[in-house]
Amino acid sequence: MELIHFTWPWRRGGDAHGFFLLNSNAMDVVLQPAPAVTWRTIGGILDFYVFLGPDPASVIGQYVEVIGYPAMPIYWALGYHLCRWGYNTSDSTWEMVKSLRNYKIPQDVQWNDIDYMDQFLDFTFDSKKFGTLPDMVKDLHVHDQRYVMILDPGISSSQPEGSYWPYDEGLKRDVFIKDAEGKTLIGKVWPGLTAYPDFSNEVTHEWWYENLLRFHEKVPFDGLWIDMNEPSNFLDGSTNGCPSNSLENPPYTPGILGGLLRAKTLCATAQQKQSIHYNMHSLYGLLEAKASANAMKRIVAKRPFVISRSTFPSQGMYSGHWLGDNRSQWKDLYTSIAGMLTFNLLGIPLVGADICGFSEEPQEELCVRWTQLGAFYPFTRNHNAIDMRPQDPTAFSPLARTAMKQALLLRYSLFPVLYTLFHHAHVHGHTVARPLMFEFPKDVKTYGIDKQFLWGKSLLVTPVLDPEVDYVDGYFPEGLWYDYYTGYALHSQGEDLRLHAPLDKINLHLREGSITPTQAPNLTLWVSSGQPLHLVTALSEGGAASGDLFWDDGETIDTSENNLYSYILFSVAQNVMTSQVLHSNVEATYITVETASFYGVKQKPSRVTVNSQDATFTYRDNQVLTVADLGLNLSQNFTISWMF
Template sequence: MVYLMACFMLLLMGVCAVGMVFNIVMGNNLFIPVMPTIVKRPSQPKVVPNTLVQGPTARAPQCPDEDNAHRFDCYPEDLATQEKCEARGCCWRKPNGVPFCYFPPDYPSYSLGEVKSTPLGATAVLTRTNASSPYPKAVNQLTMDLRFETDTRLHLVLNDTASKRFEVPIATPTATGKAASPLYEVEYSHDPFGIVVKRRSNGRVLLNTTVAPLLYADQFLETSTSLPSRNIYGLGEHRGPLRHSTDWVRIPFWARDKPTAEAEEDVTNLYGSHPFYLCVEEDGQAHGVFLLNSNAMEVILQPAPALTWRTIGGILDFHILLGPDPNSVIQQYWDVIGYPMMPPYWALGFHLCRWGYNSANRTMDIVHKMRDAGIPQDTQWNDIDYMTSHLDWTYDGDKFAELPAVVKDLHDHGQHYIMIVDPGISNTQKAGTYPPYDVGLKRGVFINDTDGNPIVGRVWPGDTTFPDFTNPITQQWWLEMAADFHKKVPFDGMWIDMNEPSNFVDGSTHGCPDNELEKPPYTPAVVGGTLAAKTLCASSQQHLSSHYNLHNLYGHFEIIASHNALVSIRGTRPVVISRSTFPSSGRHGGHWLGDNKSSWKDMYYSIPGILNMNMFGIPLVGPDICGFGGETNEELCLRWQQLGAFYPFSRNHNTLGAKAQEPIVWSAATQESIRSALLTRYSLLPHLYFLFHRANKMGEAVARPLFFEYPTDNNTWGVDTQFLWGDSLMVTPVLEQGATKVTAYFPNDTWYDFYSGRPVVPVGQNVTLDAPQDTINLHLRGGAILVTQQPSTTTTASRKNQFGLVVALNRTLEAWGGLFWDDGDSLDTEGKKEFTMIKFFSSRNTISSQVMMSGYPGTKDMSLGSIRVYGVAQKPHSVMANKEAVNYSYVQDSQMLSLNNLTLPLSQPVQAMWA
């Protein structure tokens, strides 16, 4: 009776499954049937013909007055009519702003067969019960494979029982046994099939597919779920606030070269595809769901709240991640897709580029002026203007004849060089004069059309062919082309653009065939309305499958090819910055946010952009500082450079024809403010490097939203104008024109002004901060120890300087931190034990270090030159460092204790005390 009452209450909320429910008992591999639910749906035929609905269905749908928020769209195509809707067996009502045509509660889909235990969980066959299907080639039988892979990860796969379907060719972890103490419980409904996943600790429903029918045809797969809250994040790549609206938002996924729109928010498909969401529940617990599928798709968010996945190929391969906090969800997601690469130290410096330098001399002139101004810069870049006629793996022998000398000069000054490389390879050069095409054609490295010939599109060099990076032969060819060019211009990294892939024509120069891949039964709401819009024909053929299946993976496989080429050529950690990405791309490279605009709105949207990419496992990320398109101005560029000094990847870049926006073009006052922000960044690079190390080894995001650290504080759930480095350094930029004050939210914790050490009072609320034009607000959370270093204008020079500590005591007068240090460039320094790891901790009046590993050869030359301690309530009478009295200063107003002019060797334990 208790169960029946509970089920009745859940049914009212759309949660309790209708039909026979099976509860999985994890301890002894049994599936114990529990009492049937109150309402039992009518039985349906077990074997059905594979047909389309051609007219009104014989089954009269039950169409109660459904709450509008709980309507699930039965006719997502345009031009729905009542006749078309009812022909699908669905309900027709016409309120504004919600689907007119929606599924009735008795809509048939699949029935669940016998559930059998497996070593990892359970399996069963699902049989289609609908006598007709709204989409052709409906799959009659599905195999459900449910795997209890870890205590916090549930893996659900729905696949065609009879036929092999395309699956994403990315390795994911393989469990060896069933989870022993899972945080989840699973229930099924029998007819129609549905699955319910609950959080075991409180019974909260995290996933409930019984709210709408499962549809599974060859080119149309759809499933829906209720959501436990409206706090939904992720689902990229798109432009908009960090937290998604659930007010009937349609989010498409299909990699596309598309400049940002002028609208307030743009949820059209952009450069990458990341079908993962994180949900923060009402009590602050969190979970995530990842659909491993690379086909064109869309997600619908509706105010129930609920979510619908709709894809046009592949399989339904879900990873459900239980958290229970946001940081844990991200770690569990990265467990599936792989932890991000460890970048070389120099990649964390400041990068400078523009389209329109026009010559090697102009490029070198910018570098010289940056040096003369004393503004930090580690890497100089070139856009496509360095090439001969925009041809990959060439440089202009007239305007850029001195490019090798430019690169040598950069290297002589401890700096680096990166150039752009697009995937499109010209096919119009005279035979025998352009090896990238001649050799590539001979080896068959290009994507083919349906006739077996290289498909021809058009990009910067004119007519072009497109390498198929899923082909191992292509990856070897790419390496050879890069190696030949590196002999002439010894570049240090690769900037790979236009790799959605972008195309100036739709499909090809000859159009696309008229077939089911080009004109699927349903096309998600992609920009351009067709899959071929400004990219390749979906029916073009690649080594692993059709472009229809592989399009969203194009940039990902180019990242891998470029990563491997750089490792082979240079023998050091590679830097690959790509525009198009996919889950697990962060294992091989980084990302810039694409063609933004010089606007205050775009500067704001860059923060959700970098935070989303950190969730997606690509922490080396940043936008074009000061904006790519349009014209910037001095105030906007100053504020953006201040913010950009704290992007994980920091690069200023703009477009052809726009006025210059390098730091050296502005007034002396603005230059000084930019210099100050960048020097602050460089002083913090040891800490940033430590965060990247933890991302690489521990699965922790580098840049984080506030709610990652304070998930139970609902005031943080919508904050996307501030962010954190790691768990402790808060960045609060100015994002509005003319502002000299900024509002920051401080969670209920101990916070200090980073520069002065002054405690923030009050906390747990918004605080208005002064923000003069020479300042970006930084605050440090109590409990943190940051390792700093005296900055220089390159990382090469900075790494030779003394280190420092910034110690922020928490309410119990404790703090922790660490330093990971190696040569900053070599591969696998941890595997070779050529690194140094030091832990720092502080308790009450004592700071200590512990050398965990001392394998870096230069450890003997590393010394600690300064210590700043925040939160020291009283002026000490004496201060000791390594048992010797040292000079110190104390500021009563800010309660900051400073120890300077130290020379404490970090190769040995350090201890500082005050009394």
């Protein structure tokens, strides 16, 4: 056993630094009562990194530079996803999609859990219950929607010889993990007895791709949900148990579920191409995600969409993550914020929790509040367990359904913001959703805040996390904040404030000095992303602001790397807004700026000009100036100015 002990002076006067131990073996990480952390790992390679900051955001940027920058997601990954275990048939899945369309509720992606498979066999679908699945997927595509299905790594080993290509071909190519004696290790998962692909072997990646391609020719799916990839096993080790030796029973066993390295997974002595499973276990989900992402690139020739349960450093290069099987409880709603922020720190920004909770019966009020918070998860999916009542937005009262719809439309209107934040994550290693202390490291009151968070630098989200209340308490760091919806100003000295929060509202505030590009929302991001922009400027006390927009076709691989994008800076100073096109690409030429609102204009202007031409405007008593009907081409520099 190796004992690694670090003190951790994380912040002193706003300064920050970080340690990273890169090791794939089983380990404990123990928080001390003092400001210290202890790692105990039971073997393997010990790679140590120290990140000097000097601020929290820089620490994360340096960490991501080591592990690899997260992939730029395909545009529809940022839409609303709906799933449940227990749709039972493709027709019932299809009816769910049509129901959301009828209520004009936004939806980009429909998912299926293991129900769609024939006897839970990977790369199959049940021709009786899911016979219309190919037609459903074609219908989704006609409506600019997408389809994602689950895949588990366990490959059935008990089908009649010659009847199940994935296993037969896998044996031929020698792609499965072996036991200590060199025989194919057999465990048990949903389809019964199963073999486990060894994703540390490049031959396995090609076999995985060919399986996906063969299935894609039957059901043209758009993305993958890889589950059970710890790897999970209903048995401990294998059907034949595991040898009795120091690898299976090391001198020290970390505090893992079941108390054994083999508990509900594979034998530690199992053999993979790169090493024994004792060293490789924690890498399984990462390597499967890499195989899946690379296969999807080849199959669809677009950015791959993969969501994985198991993760490891570098995961963000290949997949996003959901926070696992939660419950329909208020506590789980609250703790999902910390989970989302943690994975953003770990370089996996495409993350979210199951909206409304996975298991237990959903409550209407909880589901509304969760949909409001979930609209601000970077990855937004409602997912439900088998035999539970439906919890999609159409399952509730008109009041609740409308509130959920409003929350999702709000998310879709903020797509330009979210997409630009993902660009900065991909290119610079920034977080998308971030803790307040990242932006206010000198304000010690922000250090423990886990009930609020920011999108980027400027959009503050204060969700309701308790039942039967129509208010929420939030902390506002010192400065000027504006209500996102109305533009009313809030001057904070660094204080807790109580906000009105009826059931149909999630509180959003804009930080002074920011410019936020938004769009009119629609039922899919394909339609929304073509709408004109509305620029919302939150002026600082001194009348300044800045913001930016990254734009491309939403799906081509490596647009940043190949200069196939547009990038525009917006700024305001001395009563003049200017746009500066730093990089231009044809994809942005069809987008126009239609409206601009300026929060914090201290008196009514006598004149407003757009590119030196007089323009009509409105001015409200709460110091909001709005200029409409602009029709400005985004690919050309423009100015908007006002005089008193």
